[in-house]
Amino acid sequence: MVDKTSGVPAFRQVAADLRGRIEAGEYAPGTKLPSERELVEAYGVSRPTIRDAVNVLRSEGLVTAEHGRGVFVRPPAMIQRLSRSRLSRAARERDQGAFLADAAAKGFTASSSVKVRFESADDRVAETLAVDVGTEVTVRDRVMRANGLIVQLAVSRLRREFTRGTAVEEVDTGPGGTYARLEEAGYAIGHFVEHVGARMPSPEEASALQIDQGVPVVTVTRVAYGEDGTPLEMNDMVLPADRYELSYEWPAE
Amino acid sequence: MVDKTSGVPAFRQVAADLRGRIEAGEYAPGTKLPSERELVEAYGVSRPTIRDAVNVLRSEGLVTAEHGRGVFVRPPAMIQRLSRSRLSRAARERDQGAFLADAAAKGFTASSSVKVRFESADDRVAETLAVDVGTEVTVRDRVMRANGLIVQLAVSRLRREFTRGTAVEEVDTGPGGTYARLEEAGYAIGHFVEHVGARMPSPEEASALQIDQGVPVVTVTRVAYGEDGTPLEMNDMVLPADRYELSYEWPAE
């Protein structure tokens, strides 16, 4: 029952009470909450109010609603750990393997499909690749799947002049991938920089990645620089935040 | 006006239309959307339906509602770039300076307050610090402000046996901070690892960090290891995702 004299909105009181019961383990991960009509009885408020309360918990990522079934406490997702600062040449030999081999080891059927296109650099691309706006860039649009489920989106961009006549403009870049082809073309990688942020997904991303309400995406922009400091490639990645954790490591000195 | 025959829910049609106008620049960042009552007229649906539509945009982080004033297109926040892999001894001399000096350079009045307490390690802490569950740990709870606004929460934990009798157990750790005191006590830092993720804030975090609906938090757990690989300190940081970007850099080889 809610306290109408407290000044706290009814739907927040209900949300707080349910949240408390979830955190206390009364509703364990994976279990179903009482139906909305039952909650109407229990708390003595109308259904829209109950729905407001449940929506609070949904946007906090605590529960998910399944049409026709009920509202369930969201179990913690299987987290994929991505170790960075491991893109050494040796590791790169195994190529995209990072993703594919990793998944294979876990018994997943992983796949990845690529579309190649060309476009002209907008402000952001021009700035990161240190070119003029409008410069032609090669774009590799990549969708990664595990068990048929899309788990990661990646868009890689390079100045067209670095890729012309190489397999980087093909769907299959060959052994060693993009970085190996760049190196063959005389552009060896000097260092990497990754910019990491997070935000709520766009509707397109949410449906592509099958993200439900209350789960943000982690955005990673990796820039590969040549040995002379020229930016060679930028890679924009979008990951569902509930399925990934990124790890970075560096020496203290 | 909404199309009731399309099968797409009315509130989603309204949300999509408003989103399109925002992205097209018809409603520029910072400007006010038409009032809910005006939207009721414009789209020919009831107010709760309009509110559902606006709520979609709110949880996407596109707009913010201000009671008594209106709904506004959220302007991009001033982004603070945090460069990692820069915790070298030289840089550490400047101490917490990273945060304080940075803010000062931007004309902020920055401050940071610390509470010290002791607790026993739970599962997660025990695992990261490689100790038994229940081991006594020193906890430094830190709140960082810029212009009076809380911008970052950080909780640092160390095995009590490493800090006993040192200034690490004081509010003011002295010049060079925690790491300098650890080093004096014979525990030099060998390397750092950071684990980065994102999620929606808890209600407490949301109000402390003054985050509004639709903005996730970035979580960073930094672990400092000794030269022999012993974990010395773990630092859990929580940052509003719309105000921070993390950058990591490493050589290709």
Add this chain to the structure above:
DNA sequence: CAGTGGTCTAGACCACGGT
């Protein structure tokens, strides 16, 4: 004070899932 968003009700009908 008028205009804004915030909360809430008491219904109604629809779409989906599982029996």
Add this chain to the structure above:
DNA sequence: CCGTGGTCTAGACCACTGA
């Protein structure tokens, strides 16, 4: 088929903002 969540209405009153 029944129970579930999903959508929607037509109001009502409150709390906040700014002129």
